[in-house]
Amino acid sequence: MTQIKSASSTRNRSVRVASQPFVYGAVTLLCVLAAWFLATDVLHLVGSSFLPSPVTVIATLFGLTVQPFAGATLMGHLGLSLARWALGVGAGILLGVLLGIVLAWLPPVRAAVTPIFEVLRYIPPFAWVPIAVLWLGASMSAQALVVFIAAFPPCVINTQLGVSTVDPILTNAARTLGAPPMTILRRVVVPVAAPSIFTGARIAVSNGWMALVGAELIVGKEGLGFLIAQGQFNGDVAMIFVGIIVIGIVGTLIDFLIARAEVWTLPWKTDSK
């Protein structure tokens, strides 16, 4: 008879194991900050026009949160970036998962769509920026389209992979119990393929975030990428760093959240990672 693992002991163990890398990571981060501080404010090894001191960067960051730049505070620019990103990634995940399921279940559609899809996915998202602007103007939707182009393929590929590798014995079992195809899809295929779908979504989220910032660097009048471009244009290196740091932190947070979401939604899969 199987002894079910006590939930609390598992959790304690994972906390102990997880906290050690966390401490190492924090120490390294502090060392980098200290080195940065030493190189700039203390030893003056590099000029502030190349590398501003961390103090200046933090001051600029706080300044931007209260003082609007080009019509919006830092939060405003961040919010606009997130809205574009969410629009593009949301559409990419939704349509990508749907297409992935269709491709895995309907071989004729797969045969028809795969060649076009393969050609399109090797075009870098930024190559579409001029077309996006031409079709949609330098608006929110132009940026979102570029994000969508970056987010869509990994969702299609990973969903198709996950769905097509579901053990046929499971769908057979569901059929012998009288389940119609849509019920089999909803209760058996999608849950079993969910880890792979999540992998696709996670890649989509980070690809989308990078594509967004890139698109904003090239075109647009607001957003985090725009802040960096303006920093370059005005010779304001501190502002460039503010943009870079916020992009990095927000990207990490988003990835962390989607990893948590996977654990919450797939309780039966908890110790797989």
Add this chain to the structure above:
Amino acid sequence: MNTTVIKTGAPMREADMNDATPKMEIRGVSKTYTTRKSETYALETTDLSIGTGEFVTIVGPSGCGKSTLMMIAAGLEEPSTGEILVDGSPAGPAGPKRSVVFQRFALFPSETVAQNIGFGLSVAHVSKVERTERIEEQLTLMGLEQFRNSYPKELSGGMQQRVAIARALIVRPEILLMDEPFAALDAQTRTVMQEEVSRLHRRMQSTVFFITHSVEEAVYLADRVVVMSKRPGRIKKEISIPHDAPWRTGDIEDAMTYGDFNELRKEIWDLVREEITTH
């Protein structure tokens, strides 16, 4: 129809066995797999009838087409010729009239034990109240009460196969198909499960079509043992086991102590062995 499966006590048995219409009839079924390069003749034309309440085991060398026969009987594969009848009518596509227990359990990993067991009922839109009641009944029958909220991967192989059997029984099938259900279990668990299935069959009078590569298991569980030849599979011999065989109430280890049991086992093993050694 449902009530006939759950009934207890044996008085109906003789009448059922003599019934003109078998519970399941495999009529003229053969299977050829065709690929672009070759044709594989997997199953020769096969006829087999399984009476109501009868426990039929099929034994044969591996790759003899017995699993193919099971897939066709379940409606999961189309036969190249012939048809499957249940109660005298064409059985149609796979469904809960013929529920299946698979060798590799085939439990739905994202659902709890209770959800897995209740799957067939929720698909059939059975009311929540009745569903809960029947799930509880199965949990008790299979000794799974304490695992109702566990996920399949938290259970041992034996427990997982208990869940699979409960999931197949809860829909009250006309016939239960079992495809080497204990082959993936360790020896001790297998012995216990064999005894439990034997007990369940005696109690419920369910009709069972059971595939195995173990001669002991085939003789121990069966009312009738069907021996298959090597590929392309055909029925080589059918051997009836006495209805009052003394080993039916004990476990398989006890069965080995009966001379009759060992004679049957030897006879069937010799039949299977010929198929393995001849080329």
